[in-house]
Amino acid sequence: xxxxxxxxxxLTLAVLVAYPIIRKIASKSPFPEDESSLRADLERRxxxxxxxxxxxxxxxxxxxxxxxxxxxLKQVHMAEAALVLKTLEISDKEKGFLIKRIPSGSGxxxxxxx
Amino acid sequence: xxxxxxxxxxxxxMMATYSTVVxxxxxxxxxxxxxxxxRWGFYSICPLxxxxxxxxxxxxxxxxxxxxxxxxxxxxxxxKVYAWVAFYSGNAGSLLYIAVAFSLMxxxxxxxxxxxxxxxxxxxxxxxxxxxxFFLAVILFLANPLERHQIALEDGQGMNPLLIHFGMFIHxxxxxxGLISVALPFSIAIGALLAGRGGxxxxxxxxxxxxxVSWLLLTTGLLLGAWWAYTILGWGGYWAWDPVENSxxxxxxxxxxxxxxxxxxxxxxxxxMWNMVLIIxxxxxxxxxxxxxxxxxxxxxxxxxESTMGWIFLAVMAITLFISLVIFTFRFxxxxxxxxLDSIISRExxxxxxxxxxxxxxxxxxxxxxxxxxxxxxxxxxxTIGQPFFNKVNGPLMLLLVFLMGIGPVLPxxxxxxxxxxxxxxxxxxVFFLVFLLSLISGIREYxxxxxxxxxxxxxxxxxxxxxxxxxxxxxxGESWGIAFFSLIGANRPRYGGYVVHLSIIMLAxxxxxxxxxxxxxxxxxxxxxxxxxxxxxxxxxxxxxKAYPDRVEETAKFEVWMGDKNIGYMHPYRAFYPxxxxxxxxxxxxxxxxxxxxxxxxxxxxDGQAVFRVLINPLVSWMWAAGPVLILxxxxxxSPKNRTQRKRLRLPNVSVDQNPLGISE
Numbered sequence: 001x002x003x004x005x006x007x008x009x010x011l012t013l014a015v016l017v018a019y020p021i022i023r024k025i026a027s028k029s030p031f032p033e034d035e036s037s038l039r040a041d042l043e044r045r046x047x048x049x050x051x052x053x054x055x056x057x058x059x060x061x062x063x064x065x066x067x068x069x070x071x072x073l074k075q076v077h078m079a080e081a082a083l084v085l086k087t088l089e090i091s092d093k094e095k096g097f098l099i100k101r102i103p104s105g106s107g108x109x110x111x112x113x114x
Numbered sequence: 115x116x117x118x119x120x121x122x123x124x125x126x127x128m129m130a131t132y133s134t135v136v137x138x139x140x141x142x143x144x145x146x147x148x149x150x151x152x153r154w155g156f157y158s159i160c161p162l163x164x165x166x167x168x169x170x171x172x173x174x175x176x177x178x179x180x181x182x183x184x185x186x187x188x189x190x191x192x193x194k195v196y197a198w199v200a201f202y203s204g205n206a207g208s209l210l211y212i213a214v215a216f217s218l219m220x221x222x223x224x225x226x227x228x229x230x231x232x233x234x235x236x237x238x239x240x241x242x243x244x245x246x247x248f249f250l251a252v253i254l255f256l257a258n259p260l261e262r263h264q265i266a267l268e269d270g271q272g273m274n275p276l277l278i279h280f281g282m283f284i285h286x287x288x289x290x291x292g293l294i295s296v297a298l299p300f301s302i303a304i305g306a307l308l309a310g311r312g313g314x315x316x317x318x319x320x321x322x323x324x325x326x327v328s329w330l331l332l333t334t335g336l337l338l339g340a341w342w343a344y345t346i347l348g349w350g351g352y353w354a355w356d357p358v359e360n361s362x363x364x365x366x367x368x369x370x371x372x373x374x375x376x377x378x379x380x381x382x383x384x385x386x387m388w389n390m391v392l393i394i395x396x397x398x399x400x401x402x403x404x405x406x407x408x409x410x411x412x413x414x415x416x417x418x419x420e421s422t423m424g425w426i427f428l429a430v431m432a433i434t435l436f437i438s439l440v441i442f443t444f445r446f447x448x449x450x451x452x453x454x455l456d457s458i459i460s461r462e463x464x465x466x467x468x469x470x471x472x473x474x475x476x477x478x479x480x481x482x483x484x485x486x487x488x489x490x491x492x493x494x495x496x497x498t499i500g501q502p503f504f505n506k507v508n509g510p511l512m513l514l515l516v517f518l519m520g521i522g523p524v525l526p527x528x529x530x531x532x533x534x535x536x537x538x539x540x541x542x543x544x545v546f547f548l549v550f551l552l553s554l555i556s557g558i559r560e561y562x563x564x565x566x567x568x569x570x571x572x573x574x575x576x577x578x579x580x581x582x583x584x585x586x587x588x589x590x591x592g593e594s595w596g597i598a599f600f601s602l603i604g605a606n607r608p609r610y611g612g613y614v615v616h617l618s619i620i621m622l623a624x625x626x627x628x629x630x631x632x633x634x635x636x637x638x639x640x641x642x643x644x645x646x647x648x649x650x651x652x653x654x655x656x657x658x659x660x661k662a663y664p665d666r667v668e669e670t671a672k673f674e675v676w677m678g679d680k681n682i683g684y685m686h687p688y689r690a691f692y693p694x695x696x697x698x699x700x701x702x703x704x705x706x707x708x709x710x711x712x713x714x715x716x717x718x719x720x721x722d723g724q725a726v727f728r729v730l731i732n733p734l735v736s737w738m739w740a741a742g743p744v745l746i747l748x749x750x751x752x753x754s755p756k757n758r759t760q761r762k763r764l765r766l767p768n769v770s771v772d773q774n775p776l777g778i779s780e
Contacts, residue, residue: 002117002118002121005118006118006121009121009122009125009162010125012158013125013129013155013158016154016155016157016158017129017132017136017151017152017154017155017158018151019151019154020147020150020151020153020154021147021148021150021151024147025147025150026146026147026149026150027145027146027147032229032232032233033232034232034233035230035231035232035233035234035311035316036233036309036310036311036314036316040316041314041315041316044314044315044316045383048380048381048382048383051381052381052527055526055527056526058584058606059526061587062580062583062584062586062587063537063583063587064524064526064534064537064538064580064583065526065530065533065534065537065538066531066533066534066536066537067533068531068533069526069529069530069531069533069534072529072531073526073527073528076528
């Protein structure tokens with residue numbers, strides 16, 4: 001009984017690990033979206049910019065931030081979102097240059113946009 | 115059944131080896147089929163280990179004393195329900211418990227990672243398999259709980275009497291789970307570094323998720339441990355800065371820093387290196403915890419799973435630390451932050467300061483814990499560092515943390531002008547001075563207590579200010595107060611869940627401060643019929659009764675207690691003596707109210723019933739125990755997924771940037 005159980009378990013395990021290799025299930029399916037691709041990175045920065053905007057709106061609506069801080073935060077996050085959109089449209093050569101500037105928050109995004 | 119369990123252990127070891135090798139190979143060769151095979155190999159480990167666990171528990175239930183571990187950790191007198199506790203009450207069984215729990219958690223993590231981080235997951239899988247492989251190797255070759263005796267014994271030695279308590283069903287499992295679960299965010303972070311993707315923040319969401327899970331488990335384990343020590347060990351306290359307690363606190367501190375710091379990386383792409391360092395430190399400290407708990411060289415009052423293999427854990431910790439730092443160094447360039455601090459007065463800065471404090475406390479605790487090793491090495495004298503040192507050094511730092519916990523979350527990201535600071539901190543600071551003055555007027559003279567209550571009031575005010583302002587804002591848009599409150603929390607779960615967690619930390623801080631500074635203690639020698647007074651409590655010792663059980667003799671005292679003129683009933687502290695272990699276990703009787711605990715604990719009884727009783731009044735201890743469920747609720751709110759409306763986000767236009775930027779081909 002013990003021997004039979006061990007053989008059954010071992011066979012199940014062998015099938016379990018061999019099946020994906022023999023049938024090549026994973027490689028037949030389309031490539032998953034690369035989490036490190038530029039597109040994925042821009043998605044994250046886009047989300048971050050929108051989250052920043054939402055957060056600034058919330059802080060303003062509950063009265064946590066002053067008008068001037070709110071406007072500054074809004075501008076920074078909108079500039080970040082706009083630069084993400086722009087990065088999607090421009091050539092590979094310019095991408096790296098602009099990406100470096102997206103998050104700086106030092107104010108020169110406004111110059112870039114204008 | 116035991117043999118089947120043994121074979122399951124061997125097979126799980128083989129599968130862990132396979133998953134490690136094939137997982138890394140799948141990642142390095144971009145072999146998606148290899149990675150899938152490694153994944154399925156890993157999934158198979160959990161059922162195998164459950165089979166091994168079932169066979170061990172079956173051996174406990176059927177009193178199969180031919181199994182060495184069963185004979186060492188149970189006997190015929192042990193109630194069958196404690197088979198579960200006996201399973202992890204010794205070294206070998208606790209290792210099996212850790213392995214089976216980790217295989218389950220890691221299996222779930224890998225399943226999620228495979229869909230969220232498909233290119234990182236093979237490496238993370240490799241790291242997780244390696245962690246599991248280590249435990250399985252130790253179990254198989256050094257501490258096998260299913261190993262048989264040469265001869266079958268008629269009865270076993272029994273379980274450590276201190277472990278026979280309801281609390282043991284939950285405290286050790288949570289504590290061990292908490293320590294090993296640190297390996298999950300660690301594996302994800304190291305997996306991201308190995309895959310060459312550590313610098314682009316892809317792992318942050320998953321790292322945060324599993325970091326929070328680990329933090330929740332560690333916190334629950336710590337709180338349950340404190341509760342168990344308070345209610346069972348019968349010394350009237352809940353925390354003694356014992357090495358085993360410290361070993362659980364250190365990774366908790368590092369993980370607390372990590373779960374805060376990772377939010378800055380998610381939001382701003384900052385602290386990338388710092389987060390890697392934090393998670394490496396947290397995992398090293400978790401391993402240090404296992405080292406100390408398993409027969410490390412530091413004397414502890416409760417190393418229940420003591421063994422001689424602590425040094426193996428220390429060696430593995432050193433190797434893990436070395437390899438992690440080598441990988442970190444090789445990927446150093448990818449870990450540069452994508453932005454810097456805009457202002458010193460911002461949420462990021464508060465998080466950074468708080469992170470530094472957490473690590474400082476962790477390292478001070480580490481130093482105090484391992485100091486006996488150094489003292490012995492220098493002049494052959496083992497000098498232990500006691501409670502006063504930790505209280506004096508860590509206490510003020512923890513207070514500073516509670517202060518930062520109050521002001522940090524209300525500071526805006528990036529920068530805060532004076533206008534914003536005024537809006538957010540005006541009320542909390544007014545409350546700070548008011549509470550300080552009121553405490554002074556009410557007779558509190560200890561400056562640490564004055565400061566502690568005032569600081570807790572700052573944190574409390576910021577939490578309520580946030581909740582009230584947010585609800586008011588929604589209420590002004592037509593929602594009823596109730597709906598406004600709950601929809602506010604529902605719409606911003608990480609933020610408001612965090613506030614609920616902070617609320618529980620404030621409860622803890624108040625409880626710890628009050629019980630540390632205002633506890634009253636008295637040792638009294640009493641005979642039946644005697645009465646004594648402590649504070650507003652009068653207690654009369656009525657009688658003592660003795661009852662013999664197969665494994666112990668219990669002597670239970672009966673007290674009648676009054677609080678002022680009000681009779682609050684009878685209390686029954688008792689002392690049990692276990693002849694086989696030559697151990698006496700005392701259980702305090704506690705009358706608990708929201709304001710204070712009246713705590714009675716006996717020492718040895720003489721023939722005429724005379725005994726020494728330790729009587730304590732511990733203020734606000736119940737606040738600490740109430741903080742636990744609040745903390746769990748807050749963490750669950752933070753972790754709960756967004757609803758459908760929140761998931762409907764404004765997506766980027768569907769323009770393809772790079773279909774296959776890494777040039778991966780089939």
